[in-house]
Amino acid sequence: MPQDDKTPARDERYDPQRVETKWSEQWQQDPALYAAELNSTKPKYYVLEMLPYPSGALHMGHVRNYSIGDALARYMWMNGYNVLHPMGWDSFGLPAENAAIKNNTPPREWTLSNIANMKAQMKRLGFAYDWSREVTTCLPDYYRWNQWFFIKLFDQGLAYRKKSKVNWCPKCATVLANEQVVGGYCWRHEDTLVEQRELEQWFLRTTKYAEELLRDLDKLEGWPEKVRTMQRNWIGRSEGALVDFDLGGTVGPAGSTITVFTTRIDTIFGATSVQLAPEHPLVADMTANNADLRAKVETLIAEQRKAREAGDIGEIEKHGIFTGRYAKNPFNHEALPIWVANYILMDYGTGAIMSVPAHDERDYEFAKKYKLPVRVVIIPTGGESDETVMDPPLPFASDDGLVVNSGQFSGLNSPEALKAMADFAEKNGFGKATVTFRLKDWGVSRQRYWGTPIPMLYCAKDGIVAVPEKDLPVLLPEHVDITLTGASPLANVPEFVNATCPKCGGPARRETDTMDTFVDSSWYFYRYTNAHNDRAPFDSNEIAYWFPIDQYIGGVEHAILHLIYSRFWTKFMRDLGLVKNDEPVERLFTQGMVIKDGAKMSKNLGNVVSPDEMVARYGADAARLYSLFAAPPDRDLDWKDSGIEGIHRFLGRVYRFIMRHANSAHESMVETGLAPSPEARQIQRKLHQTMKRVTDDFKGRWHFNTCIAAIMELVNELYGVEEKIAQGAVPAALLARVQRDLVLLLAPFAPYLAHELWETLGGKGSLLRAPWPKYDPALAKEEEIEIPVQINGKLRSRIVVPADVDEPFVKERAFADEKVITAMAGKQLVKWIYVPAKLVNIVLR
């Protein structure tokens, strides 16, 4: 190659299409990376990305997600781990049904064809998945095990049917779980308000595990704190007490006592009113014969609904109405006025509170407004004699004060009083200590066609009866009119609805609701270990080996959906004896979103960057590499089309360098010790430094952007000394080593190019079997270092010294420096600071 002409010849041009087509075919036949074995002698590593649902198209957000997982899987594999990296598809009901209506295509066909598309795209992108363990949650095979689990849940009393107020999305035309309502709106339709409807629905008793779900969060140290906090808030545990306030007679069907929930029973002697939620059943009783009062309460209800819909329930002005009635405080027998207030929520606690203005901010505000009495019963600890202490600034909400004016409990501190008073209430039969949770049971009924049928039958004689295991799976009928009208479309299919009771043989009606698709994703990652098992959902021995998942990668949007449900499912399976692990996922990584033009990539905005187009223009490697390079993976990535061109150029530079020098380097020559020439040493050092940086980042914080930057630096360095290489200044063995290691470093990020170049370099065997390159810290070390010299903290000069020098030598050199001499003229040396091998600071006055 002539020195003066670095224009690549035609055959030196990097053509990603050719390279990627060639290798994607070969990989399908090479099981190396897909050969995860049970009980291998190698350490196991289960890496998983969250399921995509088959909407038909991948976008760059997916590519980024899978690029992270794939890089990790390849890295762990190269480091000798037995890697499980499976891939599957989530059944997502709504898009399938919408598409069915729009295109008149059955959901099954629509889903399967989209899965085929996505699978082809994934393969084209070169992700190393174990396709033999593919799981598709919307196929009969999976339905069968969903139903099997559902019956187990039912047998355990963890699945039950109940009529209650539920969330209803008019656009989805189905019920939603609490977790699927975001600020009053549907999680799938950000502009659609969720309505409340009174319906009979199936629930899963997630609250049985509320305590454990909360407690075990502390063990999940490999999870982002943010997700743990979100789950803690969602579970919303609070300790308190229930106390009955007597109405002195029945008002109506709701009875004659008001049960309030309080976390501060120690303040009960300071209660000056009782507050009810407008929707409290007793309010209905009290207003039954009072139209005027009823109307006012209706206004309060309307206000609450409006505020809830607007998402600012915390903002509405507190106000209320006196009902004209009184309830007796069981501790001091005082008659307290009963109010109805717009800030009391029916769905928390009991929907009734005791109002203690002196010790609660909201109560204080309310009492001021309506001139209700304020009575201090808690004072700061420190002495009853002190005037200012006896009269603390109100409201005084401290929870470790001293109880006063509280009969026999006076003199206790708050924590003692909490216990003593709850005990007292319990002993006297008007209350008890209790724990409430914000977490509610999981509503799993959906009025959709496309979902797992709930395997239950209704018999006039035997009531609710589970479908016998031998009759599973209950399959969806083929021809169904999907209307999204509200009732399940399955209800219109008599062949489906009409069944026989397995107990009495009489006629039975089949449940027509289907399961929430989050049931599917609650355990899909277990099924991967035994994707084709037709006798059980999985083999417990496999689970014992592979679980918990070592690394799970997905978006934070699942923090309180999928990630709570799947934890619940694991605990339920553990109690059934199916699995031994308490938690499904050891480490969780939440990657950032891909943003385009300042907005989340979405079809509605029309700003979706198609991976197909990127792959066609720049290749899969470039698309993947860019998605990792442009930002650290945990941060949002602002997609710029121009950015990928730089990556494309970089890959071309790597390709051309190796095409030019592969022949002059022979691996057979053994590289020993320090390289002879300065140029050679320079390359050698840079190589080992780069290997160190990339390795450290894989072990540490996964800032793949800086890994890739480091590899780019290495390549720039190689180009910088290319003329010297051509002149033979670099030994062939070193040149071979550099190229080989460069290719290995690139393998987790750009596997296609890496494979091609590995072959070009005559690498032994497939790159899939090559180990991760090891760096030598001694060779990574600099021999000479440049030390900045500061004077009074400002950079004034630099001195070059051998790397292993001692302080006196540096000091001597520094004071010999011309700039330093000039600066010191007429000044006095105050201090000499030397940070070994880092910096010199000379303080003058």
Place this chain on the structure above:
RNA sequence: GCGAAAGUGGCGGAAUUGGCAGACGCACCAGACUUAGGAUCUGGCGGGGAAACCCGUGGGGGUUCGAGUCCCCCCUUUCGCACCA
């Protein structure tokens, strides 16, 4: 309102422990090569200044020989929670 994260060139972002701010890339500018280039190579690229130098990490204070990094106050953005009794 409470809590968390973040704020660095024209842009995306580096700087892991208090120690040379701006790695790497994009965009831009100049040059080389070329019949040609959606190609390649080389160099430049925070602001001011002819230069010496000065200024510079959202703003204001502080600690320190030394602060993007630590402390205090404030501003902005994003996310989470929000009458939770």
